[in-house]
Amino acid sequence: MADFDRESMMEMFSFEMGQLIEQLEQNIIQSESGYSMDQINEIFRIMHTIKGSAAMMLFDNISTTAHSVEDLFFYLREENPQNVDYHRLTDLVLAGMDFIKVELNKAEAGQTLDGDGSAIIASIKQFLAEIKGEAAPEPLAQEEAPAAHYYKAIVFYEDGCEMENIRAFTLLQNLNKSAAVISHEPADVINEESVEAIRKKGFTLLFSSSQPYAEIYKHLASTVYLKKLLLEELESRQAEVKAPKSYSVKIKFNEDSEMENVRAYALIHRLNEVLEGVEHLPVDLMDDASLEIVRHEGLRINIETVKPKSELLDILESTVYLKELEVEELKSEGDSLNEPDPEVAPAHENAPNADSAPNEAAPAEEKGEEPQKIQAPPAQQHKADDPLAQKKAPTQHVISVNVSKLDQLLNLMGELVISEAMVTQNPELENLELESFHKEARQLRKIIKDLQETVMSMRMVPLSTTFFKMHRIVRDMCRQLGKDVQFEVIGEDTEVDKNIIEHISDPLMHIIRNSVDHGIEMPDVRVASGKSEKGSVTLEAKNSGGDVLIIVKDDGKGLDREKILKKAKNNGLLKKPESEYSDKEVQQFIFLPGFSTNEQVTSYSGRGVGMDVVSTNLEIVGGSVIVDSVPGQGSAFTLKIPLTLAIIDGMTVKMGGAKYTIPIVSIKQSFKASGKDIFTDPNGNEMISTRGEIYNVVRLHEFFGVETAVKNIEEGILIMLENGDQTICLLADELVGEQQVVVKSIPKYFKKTRGISGCTLLGNGDISLIIDVAGFFDK
Amino acid sequence: MSSDNSTEQLENDVEDTTKDRYMTFNIESEKYGLEIAFVKEIIEMIPITRVPGSPEYVEGIINLRGDIIGVVDVRKRFGKQPKAYDEQTCIIVVEYQEYVLGLIVDSVNEVMTIEEERVQAPPSAKLSQLNQYIRNIGQLGDGVVLLLDLERLLQG
Incomplete structure (x- = not known):
């Protein structure tokens, strides 16, 4: 798998991680004062997914950090302890999340992930230990201590650790102190041939011990070079010869989910984490041909496992972009031995047990925050009371578009608005009888306006x-x-x-x-x-x-x-x-x-x-x-x-040979003043009285220091501008007209001028300066 | 192989066409030069919209086929007497780094080659207002060309 398309996986990974982290952040912040079961489930689920995806991308520090948070929430979910300091919990989760974010940024920038999450993990572990320490005794510990428990453990060693058989032997010796080993596979660990067997199938142990599950797990988990540990408590000694069951699984992804083979690979990876004996068809998922096969015919997986079916379903159903899922249990020949009861076998690793599975899936559905998470209609093999069986797969309504394309669309939209004005207000059309032209032009303008609104709404x-x-x-x-x-x-x-x-x-x-x-x-x-x-x-x-x-x-x-x-x-x-x-x-x-x-x-x-x-x-x-x-x-x-930068409704006015455009939203009214309403205070400030109110008059030409022929207020036009709770009247030479304009910035060469926010091109190609109304207030 | 060679040749040619080549123009009786690589185009005078609050020498902004660019009167920039625009007056549009700017000049001359050995630094002693925009001086048979320092000129 060394040559898989890392780039496209990375893209998918960072997109999904981004969404997960956002959801996570919202969940945590909302639940600071107390975590509801739904939220705990949700956080657990998110962390579980982060862990899985990160492990697949070989980002071990992200994966282990997520794992520790996941463990913490697993405990919260299972035990629902009452003595949790939620503030501290939130601190811990946020710290973990920040760490993941930093590492994720590094990953996106193509750097090595060199962050060390061990401090965070240690504090999470300590916190977990504290909750556990004071919590009600664990259910397993409640059982009468002397009664022997039967366990089955499968131990996998890290690749390349060498001498797996010797390690297995050491493990046996260590275990003998606290447990009675009944049998192990391979039986002869000292034999050189057993090295290969352990590498491939792991080292399987059956033993009995008076210690509870957690203790044993802890003990085994401390083994050096441990890659994977599967530990089960068996119902009785008879159960030790539990036969693995075979399942045939067929999965299809949504049509538009893209990169189906990569998704399939991710799923197989997750399955391999928890289950043994996973085979899949097509075998080479990184091949382009397999993309087509997975897309059209679906991914087939054969699983042979002793794990309860619920656990398997859990993993399968949490797959994103899942469209169809069929799970069939195969009756194998050697199935005559004891049937393990899937409901009784305790869940471990991190897969949730059967009872909580519907709970886990439900919050995500209800919140609807994750459009790509789709529960598939399960096959007939599902338990009849499974609530998931009722749900239909909704279709996807949202696509993501590159922002630069939206920007380009907006620019083109701007060009279109300008060129529409250039055509319909073309000077050559003046004085012509054009009844039909004007009618069609109005229709064109209407369509352009609708189009523009749609384009703008896409950017909102x-x-x-x-x-x-x-x-x-x-x-x-x-x-x-x-x-x-x-x-x-x-x-x-x-x-x-x-x-x-x-x-x-x-x-x-x-x-x-x-x-x-x-x-x-x-x-x-x-x-x-x-x-x-x-x-x-x-x-x-x-x-x-x-x-x-x-x-x-x-x-x-x-x-x-x-x-x-x-x-x-x-x-x-x-x-x-x-x-x-x-x-x-x-x-x-x-x-x-x-x-x-x-x-x-x-x-x-x-x-x-x-x-x-x-x-x-x-x-x-x-x-x-x-x-x-x-x-x-x-x-x-x-x-x-x-609301938006790009296109505004403006009133264009003329002053001293230049044109200025004022945003319509700021204009209250425009009017011609008569001499009797104009007066001047002792400081020389001009004011105007209209409809019983008195306003300051600002002369545009004085404000900008520009020469104009119209100096008499009565000859010009007054435009009443509003900014917050203040109002002034602006004096300009004359009104030109109302039109939509595309805001362009003044070239960088110019320093920002008070009262001007940009410029625009009018229909005839003239430049008009856009007035920044706020600049006329609070001098 | 042959196509590679010809492409290379072509690139060399392109470089050669701009190397040591200067666009020359006149202000008063002086002859100025701009490296041709920075010159985008030359346009005739078009209406200019003044931007209030900008310095005297910044004439305003123009609409260059939908792009808004600033225009500077080089005469005023050099502190010389303004002169009424006539049919000789041109705008040289230059592009330097992220700036695009129009320069109003009295008239445009020709594009000429001034070899490196004929270009020398200006006398450093007196840094008059004009002098700070001159990077080099090119010697010609019948006089000199003042080669402008565009970067300095653009620093508003």
């Missing part, structure tokens, strides 16, 4: 993934800082353009860190100031016109005006007397680079980087941030981000 991604990351941040910080915070997320299914999401993850993280670190007080301080011990941080997303608002609200101590002013003074940022600064102005200081009022640098904040990242990152996507803070009661940070 819910904020939930970004928001879930914040859970983790809040949690880790609370643990480290000794704070207690109730973190609530609202509206995480709000959708935003993919490109924008990438830019808000960092700002959001900084704001949340800031809220937990600076905002929320220590529990004792909170109690002293009459608040509940537990702080609260709320992360909320909602749509508001063409924007999405993301609000981070805490009930902490709020921003300290004096402290900020002092710091601003020290940094030489004050430009007028302190008393003249409004609270809003003071609060905006925290977004300046290098501004932190935390006296002590903590591992999370206080270094003065962070909040300025918020404003700069948001500026890139044309967003803004507003702080609202009440001392003693908390702060609220509102991030305002556009």
